[in-house]
Amino acid sequence: MTLKLHLIHFNVLYRQNEQNKTNLLNLIRQAAEDGADIIVTPEMALSGYSFTSRADIRPHVEQEDGDFVQAVEGLAGEFGCYVCVGLAARDRDTGAFFNSAFVAGPDGMVCRYRKINGESRWACPGEATQDNVFNTPWGRVGVLICSDSYFELLPRATVLRGADLLLIPANWPPSGLDPLELWQTRALENGIHIAACNRTGQDKSMDCRTCQSALFSPDGEVLAHTAGPQSTVMVTEIALPQGKLPNRRRRARLAARHPRHYHDIYRSLSGIKDLTCFLELPQPGKVALHCLACGPQAQSSTQITALLEEEKRPGAIWLLPDGDYDGTQCDRLAEIAAGKGLYILCSRQADLWLLFTPEGKQRTWQRSSLDDGQGIVQADIGPARLALVSGAVFAQPELAVGLSKQGCDLIVASETRLHERTRLLAGARTINHLATAVCATNGAGIWMRPEGHQRWHEELAGPGERCTFVLDTNLTRQKRFQDRVDFERLLSCQFTDN
Secondary structure, three states: OEEEEEEEEEEOOOOOHHHHHHHHHHHHHHHHHOOOOEEEOOOOOOOOOOOOOHHHHHHHOEEOOOHHHHHHHHHHHHHOOEEEEEEEEEOOOOOOEEEEEEEEEOOEEEEEEEOOOOOOOOOOOOOOOOOOEEEEOOEEEEEOOHHHHOOOHHHHHHHHOOOOEEEEEOOOOOOOOOHHHHHHHHHHHHOOEEEEEOEEOEOOOOEOOOOEEEEEOOOOOEEEEEEOOOOEEEEEEEEOHHHOOOOHHHHHHHHOOOHHHOHHHHOOOOOOOOHHHHOOOOOOOEEEEEEEOOOOOHHHHHHHHHHHHHOOOOOOEEEOOOEOOOHHHHHHHHHHHHHHOOEEEEEEOOOEEEEEOOOOOEEEEEOOEOOOOOEOEEEEEOOEEEEEEOHHHHHOHHHHHHHHHOOOOEEEEEOOOOOHHHHHHHHHHHHHOOEEEEEEOOEEEEEEOOOOOOOOEEEEEOOOOEEEEEEEHHHHOOOOOOOOOOHHHHHOOOOOOO
16 A cells, blocks of 8 residues: 655746646646645745745735635545645734645645744744644644754654654755755654655746755655656655554654753753853864774774874874774873874773873763763863764754753764764754764764855765864854754653554
């Protein structure tokens, strides 16, 4: 059994509501006649996107119970399907304008979602606690709009409400961060299907003719995608074991949560201008960070020693992979750290964190684990506050937010293997304005926070190689967060299940 999903990759004609209504309703009917179970349209599909004020968009705002919404309800009822449409809508009671998504089902309207990261020139932001999940015969389905999927906590809250499929009406132009990477991350970290329906065409100030729409699996695999300058209906299917949306991976992801590790996510830091003083962080500055993909075996150990001996920058941080570092090797690392004025970090047999300092000291901590109650190890090293974690931490979106709100500049992991999915997850965590680094014997990577909405900076190394980046913690102190969030749900140990 399969769920038939149709994404209407729609050419939105800017400021031409009536023509867009006619075109879009025709495509919705076409998809419904083709047997679609769920139909999704882009964000603001009737008006286009770029408006400068309430006065500018007022002629293009629809009533929440207007003719278009009623027509969509009629099609959903006629064909027994679910239709998700994105449009600018007016609240009848208050007159406030919202960037909204409406979902009509066989028996009428089943969900109204208001974008939380609303367009500040004209849109009222939606409530963080609004219910954006609805029931279907195949399981629970959630809705977010475009940039509400940019930060990790809104998708996570939606999944905690029981969603096994997330619909994302979008108006995301092909510049800066590729939304496919971000949606792939959201699918992977939550273990759910994600259907992102983007638009095409030319807006006032955005060329969206190469935008992509896509469907992602719970493993982050791109199951289908489409792009092009003309309207098209992307037809795809989701396999339904026992007639339901698969939820095994979602349940596993949520069962691995331990809210005690990230209570700091609720803290509001937006009004704090000097995080260094407020959080008592080390004075900011620049520090060289090296990740060396070379294990403690005899040949590799010689290579590690040689490279460390070449280091000419006192205070540099060297991250090494996890391995069986014996007493002789530890003594040698401590000697080099003291002689060259370095910080050397590694983990031993996935059990202990080892830090060798310029003072000739060796510090050890029980290695971070999500299950042992030890929490995350933090250490102030030079101008940076570091969090020492296991690679599994990158799969838990709340943890990076909590660590960033504790002032962390850098999250590091010392592993035996660097997996492709870890590379993606480690990169996406930098959206919280911190840096990440992972070092393993088969490769290493350093990821730095993105500038604006650009992609994060990435430095990679293969086996036997190293990657290097000069981290400026003045930049990682300039945090930004998604603060309109249902924190009570995120901090609860319970989640809705189907």
